[in-house]
Amino acid sequence: MNTGVLSAKGVCKSYGNNQVLQDLDLDIQPGKIYGLIGRNGAGKTTLLSILTAQNTKDSGEVTYNGKPVWENQDALSHICFSRELQPTLFTGPNNMKIKYYLNTASIFYPNWDQEYAQRLLQEFKLNPKKKISQLSKGQMSMVTILLALASGSDITILDEPAAGLDVVMRERFYQLLLEDYAKTGRTFIVSTHIIEEAASVFERVMILDEGKIIENAETDELVDQFRYISGHQEEVDRACQGLEVLSSRETGRHKSCAVRGGATQLAQAEQFDVDVAPMNLQNVFVALCGHGDEG
């Protein structure tokens, strides 16, 4: 049964010689909050655009409820992809007013909640008569958040919703997201670079690296597989046996490693005369996607 499942199978996408997505497989299960993280240029927005039929793919298939999403009005009416707004559009400034975006959203999203949209407008202190080009980066993010939350769509996708928001607004956004989720149980996919702040909100995390989803797991389970091990070089080497060493750094005879392993293997590592420290999601991301860039 594929009810409410958004799936991608073997999706490939390239821009010229740049292969952005390579044979990517993904299942988005209903009723969960997903975090999508990846480095700059990893293809997050491209992936989200393809999942929502806003971008073409070179090959592969994207389905919702088992039916292709591309040019499928029924499937598309269940999905909202609230993208970053652009201050310029085609030939000049984006002169469309906020209220025009809201009106359009109310037409295309069948579960649009106008009352909620009005409440959020007031809370975010947004003037609906203002043009998008007149808004600050943070205010543009507020509009995308408003559109996403009020859309009521079964699958709601936010691309960098926290960009430009101050810490208070970011906190408020996560709070609103959780409130909405608790009330509706709909699926959210949130793409972000501010990983640690959002980590507690994500039930599952997907890590996109070099065109592939390299992790798609429960956030806690994933983070629990990683540790930093540091200490005397030889002792660290012994402790790391049987573990996957993702990165290591040596300073004199002191060595520290980022490792991955099962619960038993990690417990064994703690028996050695080394310091074993947990990682947070951001550390895990750096360990998996740093490719030596982390220094």
Added chain:
Amino acid sequence: MKKCLQFFWPYLWPNVSAMVVFEAVVVLLAVVSGVPQGNDGLFATYFYAMPLLILLFLFMYSVSLSTACLHLAVSMGSTRQFYFWCMQFMLVVYALVGWGLTLLLPLIPQMGNWASNERLQILLLVTGRYGLLYPLLCLAILVVGGLDGLLMARSKALGIFVMFLAMLVGIVGVAVLALAGTGLFDLGFTPLFLPITVVVLLAVFLAGEFLLWRSIRRYVVR
């Protein structure tokens, strides 16, 4: 489909109203500035060039249909197919309104008993014996405008270049018609003028529609 039509409505009525109001204002200013008495000033030019100004309106409207409107509709979940068909509806409405407004123009000097003006020939060109060319010209210009918008989404420079080129063609067209109206030279209309022009306009329209369909079907929200 219904959603797309609902989406277009807030564009349709202000744009149509703008054309109607513009024509009304030009007629009013022409009357006030003494065009009926034979005054040949700026507003006489506006009045007699109205068919070409309407084409300019249509071109701009069509550009917006394939830029900002398309971007917004597809990014909010419209299918490209529905968008394309609703856009056709918009193009037809715009063409009909543009044609209707042009048909009204030669009636005004007749009803108001305006002093004869040779430049009236411009109006007769689009409403008289070659009258049926005008709606076809409107449709062709709308399709070209739509394509220009899509081109603009890919290359702003190229899109703007084509837009200026279209404006230039319009201005040259006005100049040629105005000069012909004053009898400075003869356009040399032959019996073949009408069928050749119809074929050319139809070819532009049909080829444009095909390209529009193809481009919208592959449109990517950036």
